[in-house]
Every structure is written in C-alpha cells, then in structure tokens.
Amino acid sequence: MAEKLERLPGxxxxxxxxxxxxxxxxxxxxxxxxxxxFAEYEGPILEKTDLYRRKxxxxxxxxxxxxVDKGDREVAMRPELTPTLAxxxxxxxxxxxxxxxxxxxxxxxxxxxxSKGRLREFYQFNCDILGEPSEQADAELIAMAxxxxxxxxxxxxxxxxxxxxxxxxxxWLTERGISGDAATEVLQAVDKLGREEESKTVAQLAAAGTxxxxxxxxxAQTEAVSARATAISRNLGAxxxxxxxxxxxxxxxxLAYYTGTVFEVFDIGKGMRAVAGGxxxxxxxxxxxxxxxAACGFAMGDVVxxxxxxxxxxxxxxxxxxxxxxxxxxxxxxxxxxxxxxxxLAGVQALRxxxxxxxYSLTPRAVGxxxxxxxxxxxxxxxxxxxxxxxVSIKSMSDRSETACEAGALPETLxxxxxxxx
RNA sequence: GUGACCGUAGCUCAGUCGGUAGAGCCCCGGAUUGUGGUUCCGGUUGUCGCGGGUUCGAGCCCCGUCGGUCACCCCA
Numbered sequence: 493m494a495e496k497l498e499r500l501p502g503x504x505x506x507x508x509x510x511x512x513x514x515x516x517x518x519x520x521x522x523x524x525x526x527x528x529x530f531a532e533y534e535g536p537i538l539e540k541t542d543l544y545r546r547k548x549x550x551x552x553x554x555x556x557x558x559x560v561d562k563g564d565r566e567v568a569m570r571p572e573l574t575p576t577l578a579x580x581x582x583x584x585x586x587x588x589x590x591x592x593x594x595x596x597x598x599x600x601x602x603x604x605x606x607s608k609g610r611l612r613e614f615y616q617f618n619c620d621i622l623g624e625p626s627e628q629a630d631a632e633l634i635a636m637a638x639x640x641x642x643x644x645x646x647x648x649x650x651x652x653x654x655x656x657x658x659x660x661x662x663x664w665l666t667e668r669g670i671s672g673d674a675a676t677e678v679l680q681a682v683d684k685l686g687r688e689e690e691s692k693t694v695a696q697l698a699a700a701g702t703x704x705x706x707x708x709x710x711x712a713q714t715e716a717v718s719a720r721a722t723a724i725s726r727n728l729g730a731x732x733x734x735x736x737x738x739x740x741x742x743x744x745x746x747l748a749y750y751t752g753t754v755f756e757v758f759d760i761g762k763g764m765r766a767v768a769g770g771x772x773x774x775x776x777x778x779x780x781x782x783x784x785x786a787a788c789g790f791a792m793g794d795v796v797x798x799x800x801x802x803x804x805x806x807x808x809x810x811x812x813x814x815x816x817x818x819x820x821x822x823x824x825x826x827x828x829x830x831x832x833x834x835x836x837l838a839g840v841q842a843l844r845x846x847x848x849x850x851x852y853s854l855t856p857r858a859v860g861x862x863x864x865x866x867x868x869x870x871x872x873x874x875x876x877x878x879x880x881x882x883x884v885s886i887k888s889m890s891d892r893s894e895t896a897c898e899a900g901a902l903p904e905t906l907x908x909x910x911x912x913x914x
Numbered sequence: 915g916u917g918a919c920c921g922u923a924g925c926u927c928a929g930u931c932g933g934u935a936g937a938g939c940c941c942c943g944g945a946u947u948g949u950g951g952u953u954c955c956g957g958u959u960g961u962c963g964c965g966g967g968u969u970c971g972a973g974c975c976c977c978g979u980c981g982g983u984c985a986c987c988c989c990a
Contacts, residue, residue, distance in 0.1 A: 498963095501981070548990065554915095555988080572990045600990095605915080607984070749990085766989090791990090828948045863950040878948060889950075 502612025514615070516814050517794050517801075518597055521617040524640045528632070530595040530619060535576035537599065541566040543575045546780055547749065557601045557612075569601040573618045574773070574789070575780055581622050582781020590623030593632075609765065609796040619770075620789030622777070627720040630753040630772055630788050631727035637757050637768055637790055638733050644801055645810035651767065653736050655755035656743040658771070660718040664710055674700040682707060683744040714739035724753065749773045753788065759800055767800055768792035816870070823886075823906060824866030825852035828859050828878040836877040839884065839902050843875070846903040848910075873906060 499505055506514060525532065541558045558568035570576060573596055581592065596618045606612060619636060621629040634653055641651055661682075665675045681688070681696045694704050710717075715725040721739065728734055738758075745754045752772030759765050770790020777785035801807045823843055827836045836852065843850045851869055853862050866874045866889060876885040886906060887894045897905040907913060 498981080544990085552990080555990090574990070602989090604988075606982090610989080745989090769989095826949075858946070859948050860946060860950070867950055874949080876949075885949095887949075892950085894949095 500612070502606040504611065504613050512815055512818065513798055513801075513811070514794060516811055517797060518615075519814075520643050521595075521597055521640065521792070524636065524643050525595040525617075525619065527639070528593065528619075528636050530593045530636075533580070533594050533596050534598055535570075535573065535580060535596070537570055538567050539570055539576060541568040543579065543780070544568055544571065547575050547578075547776065555602050555604050557603050571600055571602045573598070573600070573616065573791070574620075574776065577618070577620055577622075577789075578777045578780040578787070581785055581787070582777050582783040585623065585777075585783060585785055588623075591629060592622040593620075594622065595619045609793075609799055611795055615794040617792045617794075618789060619791075620787060622785055622787045624788075625774065625786035627723050627753065628727060629786075630720075630755075631724045633770065633788060633790055634724070634728060634755055635731055635733055637755075637770075637792070638728075638736050640792065641757060641767075644797070645807035646800075646804060647806065648735055650759070650761060650804060650807075651736075652738045652758050652760050653755055654738050654740045654743050654758045655721075655724070655753060656739065656741045657718050657721045657752060658744065658750050658754050659752045660721065661741070661744070663718075668702060670701050678702060678707070679744050682711075682742055685742050711741040713741070717741060720752065745769055745771060749776050749779075751775055755790070757792070759796075761804070763800060763803070765796060767796050819870060820849065821851050821866075821869040821871040822848040822910060823850050823873045823875050824862070824869055824871035824889075825850060826859060826862040826866065826874050826876045827853065827856070828862075828876050830856055832877040832879070832881070835881075835899060839875060839877065839899060842903050843906060846907060848903075848906065872910060875902065875906070 504510070522532070541553060541556065544552050544556060552571075553568075556568040556571055558566065561567050577594070577596075581594075585592070597615065599613060600616050601613055602610075603612060604610070617640075619633060621633060634655070638653060661679060662675070665671065665678060670678060677696055677700045681693050681700075685693060690704070697704055697707060715721045715737075717739075725734070725737060725739070728737060743754055743756060745756065750771040751774045754769075754771035756766040756769040759767050768790055770788070772786075772788035774786045777783060777787055801811055825836050825840050825843075827833050833856075840850055840852055851865075851871070853865060857865075863874060871889055874887045874889060876887060878885065882899060883896055884899050884902060885894045885896055886902075886909060888909070895905065895909065
C-alpha cells in the first residue's frame with residue numbers, strides 16, 4: 493500500500509511563480525547590500541544543538557528541528573543565523589578589518605505551528621555590523637533597512653521604523669534598584685502594554701517596585717531618552733530618513749539578547765506586523781565565541797515581506813515589472829518548413845551565443861501554434877525559417893512588420909532591430 | 915500548546931431532502947498542411963484528505979485522525 497508522499501507541514505514547494513517571487517526578493521536584498529558595501533557570507537544549515545542552548549536556554553529545543561546524527565551528535569537545523577555568525581566572527585575576527593559589514597541570505601527552520609507569515613521553512617536576509625560599538629553603526633543598519641523597503645517600492649505611509657533603546661531601560665531600572673527577575677517583569681509588562689488588561693499591568697509593575705505612571709513618564713521621552721538615541725535620530729535625519737522614525741520605548745523585542753538599540757520595520761497598513769527586526773547585541777559574540785566583539789544587526793524574512801509586497805499595489809507593480817522583464821523572450825524561432833529544421837537550429841544557437849533569449853518548438857507544430865507560443869513567451873520577434881532556402885524572415889510581434897535577412901546575418905540584424913549591438 | 919472554521923479534478927468552486935459526482939479555468943488535440951491575442955468543437959484527470967461508525971444506501975450525518983487557514987501563546 494503506497495502511502496501518499498506529501499510535503500511536510502510548513503515546508504514549501506517553490507513552483508516557478510513562487511520561485512520567481514523568491515528570486516525577486518533575494519535579488520533586491522543583494523542589490524541593496526552591495527550598495528551599502530556589505531560582504532556576503534554563509535554558514536552551515538545544521539549546527540550543534542548546544543549553540544542554540546547557549547544563547548537561548550533549554551526551552552529553545554521545543555522549537556527546533558533537532559535530532560541525534562549517526563555520530564551521536566545532537567544537531568539542529570538552524571532557526572536563526574546570529575549564533576552561527578557569532579561563532580564565525582569570534583573565530584576569525586582578527587582576519588577582518590573593522591567594522592565588519594556582513595550579510596547573508598539563506599533558509600531557516602523552526603518547529604512550530606505555522607500561521608500567517610510564519611512557516612517552518614523560511615528565508616532570511618541577515619545584515620550585521622561587527623566590531624563597531626558606536627551607535628553610528630546602528631543608524632547605518634536602520635538606513636539600510638529603510639532603503640530595502642524603498643527598493644521594494646514601499647513609500648512613506650506604508651511602513652515606519654519603530655525603535656527603542658534597551659540600554660536606557662536598563663539604566664532607568666538600575667536607578668530604581670530594580671534588577672534580575674523584577675527587571676524582566678517590568679520589561680515584559682511594557683512589551684504587553686495595550687494588549688494586556690491595565691489592571692494586570694498595574695499590579696505587575698507595582699510588584700516590581702514601580703508604577704504605570706512612572707513607566708509612561710519614562711516612555712514619553714522618545715529620542716531624548718539617551719545620547720545614543722538622539723545621535724541615531726540625527727544621523728537618519730541627515731540622510732533624509734527622519735520621517736520614517738517613530739521612537740517607541742514600548743518596543744522591547746522579546747527580551748532577547750539585545751543590549752542597546754532595538755528596532756523593527758513595521759507595516760502600518762492593515763497588516764500591523766513587524767516585517768523586519770534587529771538591534772545591538774554587544775555580549776553575544778563573547779558568550780558564544782569567547783571574544784569580545786560589539787555587534788548589531790537585523791533580519792528580514794521572505795514570507796512576511798512577500799505578503800506585504802503582494803498586498804501593496806505600488807510594490808506589486810514593481811514586482812510585476814521585474815517579472816515581465818525576466819520572462820520576456822527576444823526571439824521565437826518558427827520552423828515553418830521542416831526541411832529547414834537544421835538551419836533553424838543553427839540560427840537558434842547563433843542567436844543564443846550572441847546573448848539573446850531565444851526559444852522555439854522542440855518538435856514539429858503547425859505554424860499557427862508556433863506563433864501562439866511566441867505570443868505566450870512575450871517574444872519581441874519571430875524568426876521564420878520557411879521554404880525559401882538561405883533566407884529567413886524576422887517579424888516584429890508588435891507591429892507585424894517583416895524584415896528579410898540572410899541566415900548568416902541573423903544575429904547582427906536581430907540585434908540591430910532590438911536596438912542593441914554585439 | 916489552546917480554540918474556531920475548512921478539506922470535492924492540476925487550480926477556483928457547485929453538489930438540493932442521504933440515492934455511487936459537476937461547472938469554469940488551465941492543459942492537450944482539432945477547425946487551420948506557411949503566419950498571432952478572438953471564436954467554435956473535442957479530450958484527459960477524482961480512493962469526494964484518511965480511518966471507522968450509523969444506514970438498504972454517505973461527498974452529505976456521527977466519532978477519530980491528518981492537513982490547511984485564522985486568533986491566542988511564542989516570536990531568536
């Protein structure tokens with residue numbers, strides 16, 4: 493009895509349309525990274541499970557695809573790149589001039605129930621700056637995140653950068669003598685402000701030794717909260733990106749390993765979701781690799797940004813334009829007389845070797861069908877090999893005008909018609 | 915992990931009171947043996963997600979299970 497071999501839940505088949513969208517996203521990410529002079533790197537997809545335990549604790553294994561390999565090693569499919577980056581950076585940081593501006597695009601896996609924008613398999617664009625403690629690095633990353641969004645065709649009003657400073661929170665808590673679990677409680681309450689019932693928040697804050705009013709007064713400061721925050725606002729303002737910023741000290745980002753600035757790219761349309769997120773994590777490289785190295789970075793996933801593009805008309809239009817260019821065909825060779833198939837094949841190869849995008853029917857088909865295929869392929873020209881030996885006809889698919897030409901002169905003639913040169 | 919809704923052709927879906935399944939799209943062929951987007955004609959495809967139960971009889975009702983979607987939890 494043959495069991496149905498279906499795709500695993502939360503994993504993805506990339507049929508051509510989905511693959512085109514994915515490649516559009518990747519290409520856009522790479523183009524922006526190149527502009528900001530980030531170097532591309534990649535790490536292994538499988539790592540020791542301990543690498544993730546070290547950073548996040550044992551609970552993390554509940555959300556990992558992990559198993560014991562044939563060599564009795566506990567291994568896990570990577571759920572994120574930062575621990576790998578920390579390991580790699582710590583091991584070889586002396587080989588690279590600082591600051592190290594690195595980016596990566598690759599697949600990640602999380603064992604959790606999938607929902608909108610969250611699957612078990614997803615791709616992420618990770619950008620990090622290592623070895624630069626100044627907030628000028630944080631600002632550079634935020635600018636890059638904004639530029640990625642602009643490159644996708646998003647505009648002011650589509651998204652905003654929500655940012656906060658976790659270090660300012662830690663200073664504030666320390667001044668009040670709040671530390672350890674109590675500090676965690678406060679940040680957790682702050683994270684849930686607006687989502688949790690106020691009475692519960694009030695009680696939680698009181699138990700930790702502060703109050704909702706005190707917290708709100710602190711949060712009202714926005715970019716004046718710290719010298720670092722002020723510098724970031726000034727930096728981005730100088731670039732003309734001030735309008736994208738929204739200081740909100742309520743952004744704590746999951747109480748992770750962040751030590752300074754934290755920010756997220758937020759969809760302010762119907763989605764109201766984080767499209768990308770990041771921040772400064774100055775202690776992680778030391779924790780994982782034993783070497784002190786200041787670091788900050790952000791990541792953007794392909795699923796949410798893909799949805800956001802599809803839902804935003806002007807971003808989608810840019811995608812469609814890219815797809816049309818990618819799918820176009822310069823010439824479709826029509827074999828109108830089968831006795832000329834050899835000559836047509838020679839023509840196909842000559843055109844392809846000249847760098848043109850050329851297609852034709854692999855097997856004999858009615859001429860009308862071949863033209864339909866040319867139409868379907870959005871070909872600019874049809875090149876017809878008919879009964880009259882030695883000559884071919886180049887027909888414009890748009891205005892239907894035909895140009896006769898010697899078979900040997902086909903590449904030059906067609907390039908000229910396309911407005912390109914050899 | 916909790917809850918709600920949904921699983922019928924490759925896709926989108928219809929399927930009445932329980933009586934052994936249909937449309938559109940797509941794809942392929944033809945009308946049309948050397949010239950296109952239209953039109954017309956024809957054709958392929960289903961363990962009705964899977965397993966069990968009720969029934970003379972289940973796509974339909976009941977239970978379970980798997981999968982999908984959404985909300986919550988979480989979000990590195």
